Amino acid sequence: MLDHPSLSSTMNLTHYRLAVLVPCRNEGLTITQVVQRFQEQLPHADIYVYDNRSTDDTADQAKAAGAIVRYEPLPGKGNVVRRMFADIDADIYILVDGDNTYEVDAIPHLIDKLVNENLDMVVGARRSAAEDKQAYRLGHRSGNLFLTGVVKFLFGAQLKDMLSGYRVFSRRFVKSFPALSSGFEIETELTVHTLELKIPFTEEYTLYGSRPPGSESKLKTFTDGWRVLGTAVLLFKEVRPFLFFGIISVILALVSMLLGLPIFMTYLTTGLVPRFPTAILAASIMLLAFLSFTCGLILDSVARGRREVKRMAYLSYILPQKQNS
Secondary structure (H helix, E strand, C coil): CCCCCCCCCCECHHHCCEEEEEEECCCCCCHHHHHHHHHHHCCCCEEEEEECCCCCCHHHHHHHHCCEEEECCCCCHHHHHHHHHHHCCCCEEEECCCCCCECHHHHHHHHHHHHHCCCCEEEEEEEECCCCCCCCCHHHHHHHHHHHHHHHHHHCCCCCCCCCCCEEEEHHHHCCCCCCCCCCCHHHHHHHHHHHCCCCEEEEEEEECCCCCCCCCCCCHHHHHHHHHHHHHHHHHHHCHHHHHHHHHHHHHHHHHHHHHHHHHHHHHHCCCCCHHHHHHHHHHHHHHHHHHHHHHHHHHHHHHHHHHHHHHHHCCCCCCCCEC
16 A cells, blocks of 8 residues: 555545446445445445446345446446546545556545645556556557646646546536547547646545455556557647647648659759649648648637636636545
């Protein structure tokens, strides 16, 4: 366990409606431990387990442990999270995977950060114990570092673990989040939404452990990694269209100039225009560059309007206020 400051002695969690959200698919080996550990840490919380087309006894194990079990037929973590956020009403939401790899003991500290610092999201950034070499596989760790670096470059943010599935949210965040993703790219969408609206958040390191024998990760490193990367680029285009299309415009303009400059220099020297096909191609590419620049200008205004609407929806909810016991 990482050394987290203890929960504020003046903080009484019974004042808040707490909801633990656990999306699950074939986690029958671990879901009981996850439910029981959260019951110990947050005895007043409602624990919701959403079964996403499991073929094992995940639902039965969760019910026996005392969780509220619901079902989501559409496959994919994003679909489950969207359903959870729509169905459940609470003051504070804890999103965690059902594989028993996250540090449940850290949850009082994460909630304390959310409430005392008036945040809308606290991310449990993963850090495996030194003796647990198999917890955070090299492929997953390398992919996470690469994708986190891409988002840091595209959005200019300082991030530790963009793909962590261990997060605490305010009601204001959950009820204003559009949730359009269908799979594991949901974490990328959560992060980009936060950066787009400049929503206050922080990341806290938490321990990340190994799955028990017989339990397998649903994440496919390369397949899901490409989907996450594609989602990041798509959201970059949606959130910052002027920069996105501006980069394309600059690239096209440079190509056009490289093709057309020798022809232009020949014209200045001889008064002749040789290689008409190349001249036409250069001019056409330059037109595309100007079109891309214009598209960026127009879509930037559209994105600004959408951002204002999202911001107003976000501000229509209030943060959970700190309560003294």
